[in-house]
Amino acid sequence: MEGVVGEGESYTLVVRKPCFGLPTACPSSLPLYLYLRFANVPFQLDFNLVFPDSDQIPYIESGDYVAYNNEKGGVIERLKRDGIIDLDTELYSVPEWISTKAMLSSWLADAITYELWVGSDSSSAETIYCSDLPWPIGNVLFLKQVHSVKQQLGITKENAEQKGEEIYRRAGIAYEALSTRLGAQDFLFENRPSSLDAIFLGQALIVLQALPEMSILRRKLLEHGNLVRYVERVKTEFVETGPSYSVPHFRADSSSSIPKKGPSKSKML
Numbered sequence: 001m002e003g004v005v006g007e008g009e010s011y012t013l014v015v016r017k018p019c020f021g022l023p024t025a026c027p028s029s030l031p032l033y034l035y036l037r038f039a040n041v042p043f044q045l046d047f048n049l050v051f052p053d054s055d056q057i058p059y060i061e062s063g064d065y066v067a068y069n070n071e072k073g074g075v076i077e078r079l080k081r082d083g084i085i086d087l088d089t090e091l092y093s094v095p096e097w098i099s100t101k102a103m104l105s106s107w108l109a110d111a112i113t114y115e116l117w118v119g120s121d122s123s124s125a126e127t128i129y130c131s132d133l134p135w136p137i138g139n140v141l142f143l144k145q146v147h148s149v150k151q152q153l154g155i156t157k158e159n160a161e162q163k164g165e166e167i168y169r170r171a172g173i174a175y176e177a178l179s180t181r182l183g184a185q186d187f188l189f190e191n192r193p194s195s196l197d198a199i200f201l202g203q204a205l206i207v208l209q210a211l212p213e214m215s216i217l218r219r220k221l222l223e224h225g226n227l228v229r230y231v232e233r234v235k236t237e238f239v240e241t242g243p244s245y246s247v248p249h250f251r252a253d254s255s256s257s258i259p260k261k262g263p264s265k266s267k268m269l
Helices: 029-038 074-081 097-119 123-130 135-153 160-182 195-210 216-222 225-238
Strands: 011-015 043-047 059-062 065-068 266-268
Touching: 011 029, 029 074, 029 195, 029 225, 059 074, 065 074, 074 195, 097 123, 097 135, 097 160, 097 195, 097 216, 123 135, 123 195, 160 216, 160 225, 195 216, 195 225, 216 225
Parallel strands: 011 043
Antiparallel strands: 011 059, 043 266, 059 065
């Protein structure tokens, strides 16, 4: 695994809270967590409860260095551009790399976003993003995000059913392609972990553990036994789980802007 990490560097990863038996159930945060675990980089895990709608979360910091989720390509691409952690240096020329990356960042990213906020009963999204806020504030932020997701995905009253069917159809195609790509390997490319493994696995863990049993997206993923075994193996080897992740008790305060290091509970990994 290629990585450029300064010896003795101390990193802090700030994510949304743990729930559903995962260190974080945020679809932006969990892939980054896995990427750092794949790179064998020690880091402190902090949980921010105050800004559930912030597009800066997750973010990583070390000394004066900070990389935010809302930067171009997100935190993983920033770490790669800055030469800090890059697991993909020998994989860019591999056939299917670009198409797999596009499929993960569009079809499957859209599918999990749709399922969390629109396609299911939305209770999972409420737990992940809003359950620690006072009811009026949490409810307003939740409704605002539902509206934002519908705009992002181009969903209107007139085309809602058609859009949903299209999103699920594309997700099914993506899972089929990933299942074929994985085969009997341990990872998607060259039998070694990459950023694309981190992205898929972060999404898939949330689909399997956070979405309701009747979720259409969950059922589509469960159709592919090798993908499910892949997820379960990586969860066992790389994901910290435990009772503290199921019912967290954190403090929060009412700051007006996201701090460099927000209100959090920490765990060293």
